[in-house]
Amino acid sequence: MSFSDYRSYSRRKLLQLAGLAAGSTAVSVACNAVTTPSEEISAQSSPGSSPDSAAAPETAVPAGSGVSRVVLVRSEDRVAGTRKAIDLLQPEGITGQTVFLKPNYNTADPAPASTDTALLEALVQELQNAGAGQITVGDRSGMAETRQAMQTKGVFELADRYGLNAIVLDELSQADWQYFPPAGTHWSKGFAFARPALQAEAVVNTCCLKTHRFGGHFTLSLKNTVGLVAKYVPGDSYNYMGELHSSPHQRLMIAEANKVYSPALVLLDGVEAFVNGGPEAGDVAKPGVILAGTDRVAVDVVAIGILRSLGTSSTVAQGSVWDLEQIKRAVELGLGAGSPDQIEIVTADSASQTTADQIRPLIVA
Numbered sequence: 001m002s003f004s005d006y007r008s009y010s011r012r013k014l015l016q017l018a019g020l021a022a023g024s025t026a027v028s029v030a031c032n033a034v035t036t037p038s039e040e041i042s043a044q045s046s047p048g049s050s051p052d053s054a055a056a057p058e059t060a061v062p063a064g065s066g067v068s069r070v071v072l073v074r075s076e077d078r079v080a081g082t083r084k085a086i087d088l089l090q091p092e093g094i095t096g097q098t099v100f101l102k103p104n105y106n107t108a109d110p111a112p113a114s115t116d117t118a119l120l121e122a123l124v125q126e127l128q129n130a131g132a133g134q135i136t137v138g139d140r141s142g143m144a145e146t147r148q149a150m151q152t153k154g155v156f157e158l159a160d161r162y163g164l165n166a167i168v169l170d171e172l173s174q175a176d177w178q179y180f181p182p183a184g185t186h187w188s189k190g191f192a193f194a195r196p197a198l199q200a201e202a203v204v205n206t207c208c209l210k211t212h213r214f215g216g217h218f219t220l221s222l223k224n225t226v227g228l229v230a231k232y233v234p235g236d237s238y239n240y241m242g243e244l245h246s247s248p249h250q251r252l253m254i255a256e257a258n259k260v261y262s263p264a265l266v267l268l269d270g271v272e273a274f275v276n277g278g279p280e281a282g283d284v285a286k287p288g289v290i291l292a293g294t295d296r297v298a299v300d301v302v303a304i305g306i307l308r309s310l311g312t313s314s315t316v317a318q319g320s321v322w323d324l325e326q327i328k329r330a331v332e333l334g335l336g337a338g339s340p341d342q343i344e345i346v347t348a349d350s351a352s353q354t355t356a357d358q359i360r361p362l363i364v365a
Contacts (some may be wrong), residue, residue, distance in 0.1 A: 002084055002089075005089065011103070012287075018181060021284055025063075026285050033073075033222040039157075039223055040146075041117045041327065060075070066342070067337075067341075067342050067343070067344050068290070068293060068294070068295035068298035068336060068337045068342055068343055068344065069089065069293060069294075069296075069298075069344050069345055069346050070293040070295070070298050070299055070302045070344070070345050070346065071085045071088045071089045071288045071290075071291065071292040071345065071346045071347075072289055072290075072291055072302065072345050072347050072352050072355060072356050073085045073088070073289065073291075073347075073348070073352055074143045074288055074289055074291075074349070074351040074352040074355055075271065075286050075288060075289070075290055076271060076290060077109075077144060077271075078116050078118055078119040078269060078271050078290070079119065079121075079122040079124070080087065081120060081271065081289075081290035082119055082122045082123055082126065082189050082267060082290055083126060084290075084348070085165075085267065085290045085291070085292035086123075086126045086265075086267070086292055087266070088292070088346055088348055089167075089170060089265075089292045089293065089294075089346070091264060091265045091294055093201075093202050094127060094130045094131065094132050094202055094264060094265070095130060095131035095132070096131055096132075096133055097132060097133055097134070097200075097201035097202040097264070098133045098134050098135075098136070098199075098201045098202070099127055099132045099133065099134070099135045099200055099201070099202045099203070099204055099264075100134075100135075100136050100137075100138070100196055100197040100200035100202070100203045101120075101123070101124070101127070101135055101136065101137040101164075101204045102137075102138070102139060102183070102197065102203065102204065102205050102206065102224060102225070102227065102228060103115035103120055103137065103139055103155075103206050103208070103272075104206070104207050104208050104219075104224050104227070105141050105144070105146065105149045105150055105155075105227070106140070106141055106142045106143055106144065106149075106279050106280060107142075107143050107144040107149060107279075107280045108144060108148070108149040108150075108152035108153050108218075108302055109280050109281065111208060111269060111271070111272055112192050112209055112210050112269065112270075112271075112273050112274050112278075112284070113207040113208070113210070113274075113278075113279065113280045113328035114149070114153065114208070115153070115206055115207075115269070116269060116271075117153055117154050117155075117158070117209065118225075119206070119267075119269055120137075120153075120155075120158065120206065121158055121162075122205070123206055123279045124137075124158065124162050124164065127160075127204065128162065129298040131203070133201070133361040134165060134195055135162070135164045135165070135169075135324060136164065136165040136166075136200065136286040137155060137158075137159065137164050137165070137166050138167035138168065138169050138194070138196060138197075139169060139227045140168075140170050140194075140227045140228070140229075140230070140231065141168035141170075141214070141227070142226075142241070142279070143166065143280055143327065144281070145169045146169065146170045146171075147168045147170075147171070150168060150311060151164065155194075165362065167196060167225070168208045169194050169196075169228070169230075170231070172194065172195075172196075172230075173234060173236075174233055174234040174235050174236075175202050176193075176194065176195045176196065177192040177193065177194065177195060177230050177233045178192065178193050178194075178195050178198055179191075179192050179233075179258075180192070180193060180260060184256075185256040185259075186242070186247065186249035186252045186253050186256060186258075187240075187244075187253055187256065188243060188348050189238055189240075189243070191229050191230070191253075191257060191258070191284070192229065192230040192233045192236075192240065193227075193228055193229055193230070193260050193261075194228045194230070197228050197261060198261060200258065202264035202267075203263045203264060204263065204265045204267070204344070205221050205224055205225065205265070205266045205267070205296065206224075206267040206268075206269070207219070207220055207221045207223075207224040207265075207266070207267075207269070207308065208220075208268070208269050208270075208273075209268060209269065209270035209272075209273040209274075209287070209289075209303055209307065210273055210279055210282065211274050211275060211276055211277060211278040211282060211307065211312060211313050211315075211316055212278050212279050213276075213277050213279075213313075214245060215245060215251070215279050215280075216250060216251060216254060216279075216326070217251060217313070217316055217324065217325075217326070218278075218300075218303075218304060218307065218316050218324075218326070219278060219286055220268065220299070220300040220303045220304070221263070221266045221268060221296040221299050221300055221303075222254055222258055222291045222296055222297075222300055222326050222330055222335075223254050223326070223328075225257055225258050225261075225296075226241075226244070226254060226257060228257075229241075229244075229257050242260075251324075251325035252325055252326075252329045253336065254326050255325075255326050255329035255330040255332075255333060256329065256333065257325075258296065258330060258333070258335055259333055259335070263294060263296055264294065265292065265293075265294060266291075266292065266293050266294065266295075266296050266299045267290070267291070267292050268290070268299055268303055269290060269297065270287050270289040270290060270291060270303065270306055271286070271287075271288055271289070271290065272284055272285070272286050272287075272306065273285050273286075273310065274313065275307055275308070275310045275311060275312040275313070285310045285311075287309075287310060287355075288307050289306060289352075289355060291303060295336040295343075296330070296335065296336055297327060297330045297331060297335050297336025297337050297338075298336050298337040298342070298343045299338065300326070300327065300330075300341060301321055301322075301327060301340075301363050302345060302359060302363065304316060304321050304324065304327075304362075304363070305321065305359035305360075305362040305363040306355075306359060308321075308362045309358055309359060320365050321362070321363050321365075322338075322339070322365045339365060340360075340363050340364045340365060345359065345360065
């Protein structure tokens, strides 16, 4: 597609989306007087306190309701696949909304270890041409130094070119973290979540297709959310990531961190995948797919089906997809589809449909 053709295409899309209701997809969070997480933990633990009153709100997609569409596009071209997937999905809640864009920069290694820069640029173009307001892109790396990883991936150059706000979450002030108490979770002291994401009117989660050898088992859209959770908050010495990665409940905690927001769009890059190892290196396969949806449970379930079709680690391959701890806990929390009957895989060509037909038996309970 030439640039002029693309601009014409984008104007048509903008007209299609212009009439959509502009509903906020990020959970609204009350911003009262700021206290440090340690102070809030103490307050929640004091006699007569009511932790449940400050618990994370439910998201807008309860398990058991409706059918979630997951677009599957067969493509070796990340840019073309991204454009086609979004065009097929036609996500709502983008036009006129401020957007927080969450990539995967655990490290700056090439995809599938981290978000491909050309894919990210295409996604930004799609969002802007759909009429999005100010876009903020930000992350917190797990294995790398975040600013260096984002620099290496060209994020700041991309921000300058497209007028984005690029932020390094490790560098946020204390006031830029929202504390959520431990009640109803396996986080012993609760967790702190990046306010810029919570305050955005739409959150876009773009993730990779890979396994995770450090206890997560797989790192897809649910796991990508962990990059929005603080490792440290200024003024609080507690290491939240240290707890997560040493806990036998790690996979449950991953799902629980997702309670506090609902994405407007999930875009998963499956052009390449780590089928063993991960998250920064592993055994590479080339399924050649892009997934898009608004239900992160449905997207992750389809992605796990793809991993299983390729031959993957025993922790991902064994048992029902719906019994895997990240998925099971996410369903319990009402974060998305609760059964294979609630997932519709949408395709637009025979190659994509063939892949969908191969995946469908692998995600049946």
